[in-house]
Amino acid sequence: MLPPIPPNSRAPLRPLFDGFVGLHGVIDAVLEGALGNAYADDPANPHVARLELDFNAIAGDPEAPAAADALRALAPGEHLAIPESWTDLLVSVRGDDLQPYDRFVFSPGPWDRSTLAALRESLPTGFVLERITKATVEPFEALAESLIYNFADADDFLARSVGFGIFPIIPEPGPSVHPVGAQHDAPPPESQPRHCIASCSSYVISSGTLEFEIQTREDHQRRGFALVTGSRMIEHCLDNGLEPAWDAAHKGSARLAERLGFINRRTYTAYRLG
Numbered sequence: 691m692l693p694p695i696p697p698n699s700r701a702p703l704r705p706l707f708d709g710f711v712g713l714h715g716v717i718d719a720v721l722e723g724a725l726g727n728a729y730a731d732d733p734a735n736p737h738v739a740r741l742e743l744d745f746n747a748i749a750g751d752p753e754a755p756a757a758a759d760a761l762r763a764l765a766p767g768e769h770l771a772i773p774e775s776w777t778d779l780l781v782s783v784r785g786d787d788l789q790p791y792d793r794f795v796f797s798p799g800p801w802d803r804s805t806l807a808a809l810r811e812s813l814p815t816g817f818v819l820e821r822i823t824k825a826t827v828e829p830f831e832a833l834a835e836s837l838i839y840n841f842a843d844a845d846d847f848l849a850r851s852v853g854f855g856i857f858p859i860i861p862e863p864g865p866s867v868h869p870v871g872a873q874h875d876a877p878p879p880e881s882q883p884r885h886c887i888a889s890c891s892s893y894v895i896s897s898g899t900l901e902f903e904i905q906t907r908e909d910h911q912r913r914g915f916a917l918v919t920g921s922r923m924i925e926h927c928l929d930n931g932l933e934p935a936w937d938a939a940h941k942g943s944a945r946l947a948e949r950l951g952f953i954n955r956r957t958y959t960a961y962r963l964g
Contacts, residue, residue, distance in 0.1 A: 691763045692740055692756060695730050697723025703730055703739045706749040711958040712795040713771055715901025715935035716743050719894040724850070725840055726894075731756035743840055743894065745960075746770045752779045770961045780961070787964035792957050794944040796936045799951035801924060809921035809950070812914055813856065817887070819918055822853035829886040830855045834905040837891040852900075853891040854922045856915050857884050888915030890923040900927050901935040904946065920950045 695703065700721050707717050720726035726743035730736035737754035741747045746768055748760055752775055761783045764770060771793070772780060781788065813819055822830045827844045830853055831837060841847040887910045893903035902923060904916050927934045936952045938944040944955060 692729035692731055692738065692760055693733075695728040695733055695739075697728075699733055700728050702734060703728060703736055703741075706736060706739050707741070707747065710747065710749060710771075710773065711956060712793055712937050712960070713745060713747050714795065715894045715896070715899045715937065716745055717741060717747055718899040718935075719743070719896040719901075720747075722896045724894075724896045729760075731760075744769075748772050748776065752776045758783050764963055766963050768963050770963065771958065772961075777959075784961075784963060789962040789964055790959050791939075791962065793960045794938040794941070794947075795956050795958060796938075796944075796947050796952035797954035798934050799953045801928065801951050803925075803928075805951070806921045806925050809917045810925070813918045814913065816859055817856050817915075818859050819854060819856050819922060822848070822855050822889075822891075824848060826855060826857070826884060826886070827853075829857075829884050830889055830891075833886045833889055833907060834903075836893070837889055837903055837905060840894055851892045851895050852923075852926060853889060854919050854926075855886040856888040856919060857886055860884070888919055890916075890919035892923075895932075898931075898933055899935050900932040901937060904943075916946055917949060920946070924950065 700723055704721050707721065710717060720728055720741040720743060726741060728739065728741050730739040731754065736750065738750040738756045738760050740760050746764060748770065749772065751757065757779060761780055766787065820826060827848060831844060837853060838844060838847040841851060888906040891903045892900045894901045902920065904920055906915050924934050936947040938947055948955065
């Protein structure tokens, strides 16, 4: 098993991942020490390294003594990406339990601010787009745990990351008239719980890269909410010197990326270990 590499000692691993096709946001964040774990056969002069967040990336020399052991150490259910040069070794070591599938990675687009603003302002009437705060992180996380699960907890997410959510507008309280015999136990509008119906989160973040995670409640899908939250996150990246990153697990996500202006779709093979 490869020994762990502390967050502040991962710079020597970076050359092993030069040219890695996908997982750019994950790789940047783990190598920087912002998130996740790293392992290598030699901290100062590595030949094989594994980066681990909710996805594994292994790179280096597939003929190195530690290469096969790095693949054997992965638990069933883990997801993995490797350079193409590692494919033969992976098949020989884990061939019986490999479930390959396609992922799609993109380059940042040449974004036009007016186009992004138009997408953001296409929000339907009756909803509001907000940056996530301590007051709204609970319904944000309730929409999908993947929005913050790479962080220690909600407070850690708020301190180091960013999210945007769409919420129904709660009507302003006003005078009410109740018919005789009517029930008066409904909460006033201002005390009603807020529900996040769509969101965009920094799934992973480093000092230079932000990878997107977009979720929409099933009963509100295909209404353009993902375009609204995604365009707002791109604006945030442009305003803060961050490179937007998109790594899609299916074609629907890939199509959304292209509608938002990401370019240069490339397909690579990832694996789920059975």
